[in-house]
Amino acid sequence: xxxxxxxxxxxxxxxxxxxxxxxxxxxxxxxxxxxxxxxxxxxxxxxxxxxxxxxxxxxxxxxxxxxxxxxxxxxxxxxxxxxxxxxxxxxxxxxxxxxxxxxxxxxxxxxxxxxxxxxxxxxxxxxxxxxxxxxxxxxxxxxxxxxxxxxxxxxxxxxxxxxxxxxxxxxxxxxxxxxxxxxxxxxxxxxxxxxxxxxxxxxxxxxxxxxxxxxxxxxxxxxxxxxxxxxxxxxxxxxxxxxxxxxxxxxxxxxxxx
Amino acid sequence: xxxxxxxxxxxxxxxxxxxxxxxxxxxxxxxxxxxxxxxxxxxxxxxxxxxxxxxxxxxxxxxxxxxxxxxxxxxxxxxxxxxxxxxxxxxxxxxxxxxxxxxxxxxxxxxxxxxxxxxxxxxxxxxxxxxxxxxxxxxxxxxxxxxxxxxxxxxxxxxxxxxxxxxxxxxxxxxxxxxxxxxxxxxxxxxxxxxxxxxxxxxxxxxxxxxxxxxxxxxxxxxxxxxxxxxxxxxxxxxxxxxxxxxxxxxxxxxxxxxxxxxxxxxxxxxxxxxxxxxxxxxxxx
Numbered sequence: 211x212x213x214x215x216x217x218x219x220x221x222x223x224x225x226x227x228x229x230x231x232x233x234x235x236x237x238x239x240x241x242x243x244x245x246x247x248x249x250x251x252x253x254x255x256x257x258x259x260x261x262x263x264x265x266x267x268x269x270x271x272x273x274x275x276x277x278x279x280x281x282x283x284x285x286x287x288x289x290x291x292x293x294x295x296x297x298x299x300x301x302x303x304x305x306x307x308x309x310x311x312x313x314x315x316x317x318x319x320x321x322x323x324x325x326x327x328x329x330x331x332x333x334x335x336x337x338x339x340x341x342x343x344x345x346x347x348x349x350x351x352x353x354x355x356x357x358x359x360x361x362x363x364x365x366x367x368x369x370x371x372x373x374x375x376x377x378x379x380x381x382x383x384x385x386x387x388x389x390x391x392x393x394x395x396x397x398x399x400x401x402x403x404x405x406x407x408x409x410x411x412x413x414x415x416x417x418x419x420x421x422x423x424x425x426x427x428x429x430x431x432x433x434x435x436x437x438x439x440x441x442x443x444x445x446x447x448x449x450x451x452x453x454x455x456x457x458x459x460x461x462x463x464x465x466x467x468x
Numbered sequence: 469x470x471x472x473x474x475x476x477x478x479x480x481x482x483x484x485x486x487x488x489x490x491x492x493x494x495x496x497x498x499x500x501x502x503x504x505x506x507x508x509x510x511x512x513x514x515x516x517x518x519x520x521x522x523x524x525x526x527x528x529x530x531x532x533x534x535x536x537x538x539x540x541x542x543x544x545x546x547x548x549x550x551x552x553x554x555x556x557x558x559x560x561x562x563x564x565x566x567x568x569x570x571x572x573x574x575x576x577x578x579x580x581x582x583x584x585x586x587x588x589x590x591x592x593x594x595x596x597x598x599x600x601x602x603x604x605x606x607x608x609x610x611x612x613x614x615x616x617x618x619x620x621x622x623x624x625x626x627x628x629x630x631x632x633x634x635x636x637x638x639x640x641x642x643x644x645x646x647x648x649x650x651x652x653x654x655x656x657x658x659x660x661x662x663x664x665x666x667x668x669x670x671x672x673x674x675x676x677x678x679x680x681x682x683x684x685x686x687x688x689x690x691x692x693x694x695x696x697x698x699x700x701x702x703x704x705x706x707x708x709x710x711x712x713x714x715x716x717x718x719x720x721x722x723x724x725x726x727x728x729x730x731x732x733x734x735x736x737x738x739x740x741x742x743x744x745x746x747x748x749x750x751x752x753x754x
Contacts (some may be wrong), residue, residue, distance in 0.1 A: 218563075228541075236523060249687075255686050259617045260582060263579075267580060343511075344511030347518075
């Protein structure tokens, strides 16, 4: 650097990270004047590279994490909604696999999306699937351990559920919409409430439609209630054999203590 | 100062992408080592960690962090550093590297490698951060030169002197990204070879290569973007040859992070890297 340039540089405003950061997610914010090109002109489009990198990478992370929401909204609408979200809610951790935890709730605050009432719950299902994907491994319970148990002992037993186990309850057909959106040859969703269980038998999370009372049953077990208390919580008409079969078959139960 | 073993072999490696898992495990001699991005393996379990365990039995692994924000104005995120230590302790990688850049400010992670001015104040801060990382991990780290799109008026250190002084103060090694050199030199109007001439090559523990995109600035001047989304450009291969003539064979990584191709395309890039390493190992000048 020449002597003159050095003097100019020394007298020009510095660019604290606050200032660099402030203009990144806000295109109306002026680019700090201490950012220059090689001819000592204002950085202009050169700064815009960083703006673009940040916005596009966060938007792509949301599109990857919420594929059904992205498809339901279409690319243009999704990019707009994701852009609004990421500016108000940049990640709070470098571990991007968990980015977007507040996206489902955010979708429900947007008046333009109020006609898509199911969208927030579809997003909750996608978030649950992603959490399940990264959850700790846990070997499934050997069903033989349930055999030979006295009924009273079984009713008092507490079940440990796999860390990947998630419940999503929805007044909308959230699972049917998710399947219809992402998977081939699925029936058109019927208007109904759906409660969903997410399990991860090995590495691939899978959603299952729960029978009446199933969500209450699983949530009770998850909170540490005894088997008997969880059955009571499920209510009348609860199909226990179906529910227990599903949990055992998908490796959702990992242990029991009597 | 720190235990330097195990270290990466002076062979071609590739940035690991899950879609290449089967190809890597099935190929008897695909590459000499793999790089993983640390932050993608900070979940509690599932397929990512299972694949990493399987890969680590087969390949030397380089853990490459993209989220420590070593160039940040704020103290390092201790929770993140602890997560990193858990990962490093778990797989005992052949190398750990991070960037001369920042990505977190005011508790917000911006998911990009952002630039910093090179001054006495930033030098002292970055050196403190590197020292903390090395103390926490109990190993030497490598610090990577960035891709630059702009300059800070306040900078009064050259990037090469800045890196050299960081290595001297902290004992860290350097990761020389030759594509970043080419991108920065083009964007900031200097000769890439001059950068290599000024670089403290003795400290180089690893070399990176990746593809870049071409754009223009407001004045119609070339503006190269470090996209890692295509094959390595020919002038970058030429700059690699010049670099290897000075350094000798070094662990050499092909990075391809966006628009990731099928394995054969990436393997072809790795073979080209292998040819460059073979040439210098045989003592043939470029």
